Amino acid sequence: MTTQLPPGMQLERVDERIMTLNVGPQHPGSGHMRLIIKVDGDYIVSCDPDPGYVHRGEEKMAEYRNYIQNIPHLERPVIHDSCNILYPYCLAVEELLGIEVPERAKYIRVIASELNRCVYTLYWLSIYGIFLGHSTMFMWPMGDRELLIDLLEALSGARVTHAYFVPGGVRNDTPSNFEERCLRQVNYFEKRLKEYEDIFYQNPVLKQRTEGTGILSRMDAIRLGTTGSVLRSAGVDFDIRKKEPYDVYENLDFQSQVLKEGDSYARSRVPYLDMLESCRIIKDALKKMPKSGSVRTKLKPNPKGGNDEAYRRVESGRGALGMYVVSDNKIEPYRVKISVGSFRNMICMPYLLKGEKLGNMPAVYWSLNYWPVEADR
Amino acid sequence: MSTIAPKFRLSRFVASLMNLILWILVLFTLIGLPLVFIVLFYIELPEINGELLTPYLALTWIADPSRTLPIIKSLLQTDFFRIAAFPGFGFAALLAAATIYIERKFLAKMQLRVGPLYCGKVEGILQLMSDGLKLISKEIIIPAKADKPIFWAAPLLFVGTAAALVSLIPVAPGWVVADVDVGLLAVFAVIGFFPIITVLSSWASNSKFPFIGGIRALHQMISFEIPLILSLLGIVILTGTLNLTEIVESQQHYWWIIFMPIGAIVFFITLLAELERIPFDLPEAESEIVAGWLTEFSGMMYGLVQLGSYVKLYAFAALFTILFLGGWSGPMVWPPFPQEIITEGITMGPITMKIPGLPLLDQEMLNATLWFVIKTVGVIMVILLPRGVFPRIRIDLLLHTGWYKLIGLAFVNIFIALALLYAGVLGPGGLIQ
Numbered sequence: 001m002t003t004q005l006p007p008g009m010q011l012e013r014v015d016e017r018i019m020t021l022n023v024g025p026q027h028p029g030s031g032h033m034r035l036i037i038k039v040d041g042d043y044i045v046s047c048d049p050d051p052g053y054v055h056r057g058e059e060k061m062a063e064y065r066n067y068i069q070n071i072p073h074l075e076r077p078v079i080h081d082s083c084n085i086l087y088p089y090c091l092a093v094e095e096l097l098g099i100e101v102p103e104r105a106k107y108i109r110v111i112a113s114e115l116n117r118c119v120y121t122l123y124w125l126s127i128y129g130i131f132l133g134h135s136t137m138f139m140w141p142m143g144d145r146e147l148l149i150d151l152l153e154a155l156s157g158a159r160v161t162h163a164y165f166v167p168g169g170v171r172n173d174t175p176s177n178f179e180e181r182c183l184r185q186v187n188y189f190e191k192r193l194k195e196y197e198d199i200f201y202q203n204p205v206l207k208q209r210t211e212g213t214g215i216l217s218r219m220d221a222i223r224l225g226t227t228g229s230v231l232r233s234a235g236v237d238f239d240i241r242k243k244e245p246y247d248v249y250e251n252l253d254f255q256s257q258v259l260k261e262g263d264s265y266a267r268s269r270v271p272y273l274d275m276l277e278s279c280r281i282i283k284d285a286l287k288k289m290p291k292s293g294s295v296r297t298k299l300k301p302n303p304k305g306g307n308d309e310a311y312r313r314v315e316s317g318r319g320a321l322g323m324y325v326v327s328d329n330k331i332e333p334y335r336v337k338i339s340v341g342s343f344r345n346m347i348c349m350p351y352l353l354k355g356e357k358l359g360n361m362p363a364v365y366w367s368l369n370y371w372p373v374e375a376d377r
Numbered sequence: 378m379s380t381i382a383p384k385f386r387l388s389r390f391v392a393s394l395m396n397l398i399l400w401i402l403v404l405f406t407l408i409g410l411p412l413v414f415i416v417l418f419y420i421e422l423p424e425i426n427g428e429l430l431t432p433y434l435a436l437t438w439i440a441d442p443s444r445t446l447p448i449i450k451s452l453l454q455t456d457f458f459r460i461a462a463f464p465g466f467g468f469a470a471l472l473a474a475a476t477i478y479i480e481r482k483f484l485a486k487m488q489l490r491v492g493p494l495y496c497g498k499v500e501g502i503l504q505l506m507s508d509g510l511k512l513i514s515k516e517i518i519i520p521a522k523a524d525k526p527i528f529w530a531a532p533l534l535f536v537g538t539a540a541a542l543v544s545l546i547p548v549a550p551g552w553v554v555a556d557v558d559v560g561l562l563a564v565f566a567v568i569g570f571f572p573i574i575t576v577l578s579s580w581a582s583n584s585k586f587p588f589i590g591g592i593r594a595l596h597q598m599i600s601f602e603i604p605l606i607l608s609l610l611g612i613v614i615l616t617g618t619l620n621l622t623e624i625v626e627s628q629q630h631y632w633w634i635i636f637m638p639i640g641a642i643v644f645f646i647t648l649l650a651e652l653e654r655i656p657f658d659l660p661e662a663e664s665e666i667v668a669g670w671l672t673e674f675s676g677m678m679y680g681l682v683q684l685g686s687y688v689k690l691y692a693f694a695a696l697f698t699i700l701f702l703g704g705w706s707g708p709m710v711w712p713p714f715p716q717e718i719i720t721e722g723i724t725m726g727p728i729t730m731k732i733p734g735l736p737l738l739d740q741e742m743l744n745a746t747l748w749f750v751i752k753t754v755g756v757i758m759v760i761l762l763p764r765g766v767f768p769r770i771r772i773d774l775l776l777h778t779g780w781y782k783l784i785g786l787a788f789v790n791i792f793i794a795l796a797l798l799y800a801g802v803l804g805p806g807g808l809i810q
Binding site: 027039042129137140143203205208209359362 | 484490585589656658659665666667766767769771772773774
């Protein structure tokens with residue numbers, strides 16, 4: 001009698017030509033996930049991503065807490081981008097409860113979410129650097145990230161898990177000197193980004209290595225349902241900030257960043273261009289923001305939603321991030337469904353890695369802008 | 378009342394003193410006495426005033442420097458000293474340790490970090506020692522299905538081969554462990570031994586990631602050995618010798634890097650690949666294959682491989698210095714030995730001591746060593762630099778670089794050397810005889 005072992009655990013014959021590699025979960029080149037890779041020499045024959053190591057049941061947890069209590073735990077799937085993951089929840093709950101958000105709060109939300117996008121992208125970029133063996137690119141973004149984290153700390157009081165957005169605005173107003181400080185640090189950050197261009201994106205070895213690897217065509221990108229930087233690097237101009245503007249994005253001056261190539265280089269470059277664009281958005285928002293006013297609409301204790309549902313999505317660091325909230329006349333939501341960009345980008349991993357060389361595996365894998373914890377929720 | 382310091386007790390004080398004396402005695406017996414016997418075994422005992430200095434007069438050596446210095450002098454002449462200490466392994470290991478420290482501080486400065494900071498109070502200078510102690514104290518774990526004898530032997534063989542490479546390096550005129558006439562050929566032979574160790578250890582560990590790493594290392598080393606050898610042929614053609622000492626002596630006026638810059642560049646790139654340094658660290662690419670062929674090594678086995686690779690780094694940097702940068706040749710900067718110490722003696726208060734045995738080392742040798750170390754450290758710094766600038770290269774690009782570009786450039790270098798020879802710029806009657 002033979003028992004069927006789970007994939008990746010089967011024993012294999014030594015003389016077989018094809019070797020199975022378990023990349024992860026205890027592997028320096030994987031996140032909290034496992035890639036079951038079959039290699040023929042140096043070529044990858046098949047790749048089977050195996051997520052689910054950090055599933056925490058966020059969606060179920062949300063059904064036992066009321067609308068305000070849900071805030072701090074819903075940001076847990078991606079704590080580096082906590083403003084952006086709370087954004088759709090707040091928008092959906094505001095729609096359900098019928099809350100108006102003050103104008104100043106909308107601007108503060110945009111600034112915080114763009115700062116957080118940069119914080120997330122720097123973390124992602126540093127890991128991309130070390131995955132390709134570029135240790136300077138590991139250290140620089142980690143260091144520059146501190147500046148932006150300091151800004152967010154001044155805003156919200158926490159370094160990473162901000163829990164700053166609440167239905168009805170933001171938790172508290174900005175400190176008194178926030179605008180000058182923010183402008184100064186964002187200007188410095190823009191200067192640093194130019195240095196990243198010199199040492200990393202124009203590096204001949206990097207270009208040789210990542211250009212033309214893991215090409216995702218425009219049609220495949222649409223058909224596989226990718227979002228965010230993966231979709232935009234394949235030549236599809238789809239930025240939710242432009243297509244379905246929420247809060248005050250329609251008043252702000254920015255471009256959505258699109259590249260045509262669809263290879264790992266383009267996929268790694270779109271988030272970088274997004275960071276430059278985020279700096280523009282922050283500076284524009286600081287200029288247009290009302291200088292005083294309320295930042296939070298007062299809610300009733302334990303607000304109740306009607307028999308209703310709401311779906312809102314935003315452009316997060318990893319693409320479209322949607323929250324579908326259903327209420328049934330109770331103080332808790334009936335259902336909260338999180339639709340994350342990471343999981344949708346992971347789907348194209350087997351297609352991209354098939355036929356690639358083993359050395360391209362980290363370059364393609366991490367260029368998908370995939371955050372395993374968020375994908376598992 | 379706080380009890381930070383216990384109350385003084387005479388009995389405890391005496392006990393601790395006795396403890397200290399016991400440890401001193403134990404250490405002296407375990408380390409000191411064998412060392413003394415090794416020294417006595419190797420040195421030729423000198424004769425002073427018609428009296429042979431036997432070990433029975435050992436206490437008089439300590440009291441009288443005129444008797445100690447001849448002993449030290451004759452120790453410096455022994456093969457044991459050359460292999461273990463000065464041009465050999467001790468010197469190389471010292472420079473390798475310095476290299477690790479420099480690398481960490483230097484990279485930290487490039488990457489806006491501080492590097493090792495706390496261990497040893499001053500800029501983390503003892504960090505390496507603490508790392509070494511940590512590695513020694515760790516448990517050595519060997520995979521269950523590993524081929525144990527070969528797996529155990531691999532780190533030792535690696536260090537031994539690196540040391541063999543060091544033994545061929547002349548540091549100063551006359552100061553070389555093995556002065557062989559086919560020195561350069563011996564260097565090639567030793568370099569050719571490294572991929573064998575790598576493949577043996579990766580195969581013996583019986584694990585997937587080391588296996589891939591070992592195969593990668595084999596590809597890399599074999600495809601880079603050919604341009605490595607070809608890039609040095611120009612020098613052999615122009616000097617007409619394979620002896621490394623004679624190659625250094627041929628560069629008294631002009632360094633070979635002036636006439637053969639292409640050869641130097643090719644040699645430098647192949648050197649990076651042979652040392653498995655970034656951008657050519659594919660056999661140890663941690664994001665792809667964990668740690669490559671080092672994955673299953675643990676504890677001091679890993680420490681030995683690291684020691685070996687840094688000794689190898691020193692040996693290659695020294696080889697670059699010898700072949701292209703003129704080795705130890707350089708202007709005399711070392712101050713001459715103060716002659717009045719010999720003629721008038723050292724005055725220390727009321728005592729005037731005359732020491733006939735001085736100087737231990739002549740000025741020329743010290744100057745040569747100084748220049749050699751300066752140049753080698755300069756080359757090592759340049760070898761460390763790409764780690765902060767480049768990402769890792771891919772295996773097909775690496776092979777492409779090795780087989781197409783570097784071999785072609787190496788041949789161009791040989792033609793340049795031949796042209797210089799036939800045009801009469803170099804060779805007999807030219808700038809360099």
